[in-house]
Amino acid sequence: MSPHGEKRFLTAAEPARAATEIAKSLYKIPALLSFWTRCGKPRCRCREGHLHGPYHALHWRDGAIQRRRYVRASDVPAVRAMLEKRRTERNLQRLAFALSLHSCRGLDRLVAEVEARLRAEGEDP
Numbered sequence: 001m002s003p004h005g006e007k008r009f010l011t012a013a014e015p016a017r018a019a020t021e022i023a024k025s026l027y028k029i030p031a032l033l034s035f036w037t038r039c040g041k042p043r044c045r046c047r048e049g050h051l052h053g054p055y056h057a058l059h060w061r062d063g064a065i066q067r068r069r070y071v072r073a074s075d076v077p078a079v080r081a082m083l084e085k086r087r088t089e090r091n092l093q094r095l096a097f098a099l100s101l102h103s104c105r106g107l108d109r110l111v112a113e114v115e116a117r118l119r120a121e122g123e124d125p
């Protein structure tokens with residue numbers, strides 16, 4: 001498949017939930033980036049600086065390859081929430097790991113911090 005054909009395939013033919021699935025299941029937490037673009041048509045308004053967009057895409061590295069998957073505007077809130085949830089979970093895991101490393105020093109303070117974060121997380125919708 002040509003690079004152009006592959007790009008069309010990813011943007012148009014992929015199921016709508018593919019981006020949410022990637023946001024949820026990719027080992028590394030992908031970055032959600034928004035961008036504006038020029039279409040290249042000679043008479044288009046974007047030539048004068050009125051760019052098209054915003055478009056949204058997940059970006060991540062697959063070994064040496066930088067990959068991206070377009071995210072429909074209607075899927076952006078769900079994808080953003082999923083990424084935020086995963087970052088929070090990762091931070092809690094790191095905190096728990098740090099806690100195990102520092103179990104002999106400042107234990108009470110760290111326990112209180114973890115509990116406060118878990119409580120705050122539990123109260124979020």
Ligand SMILES: [Zn+2]
Nearest residue numbers: 039040044046
């Ligand atoms: Zn244009």
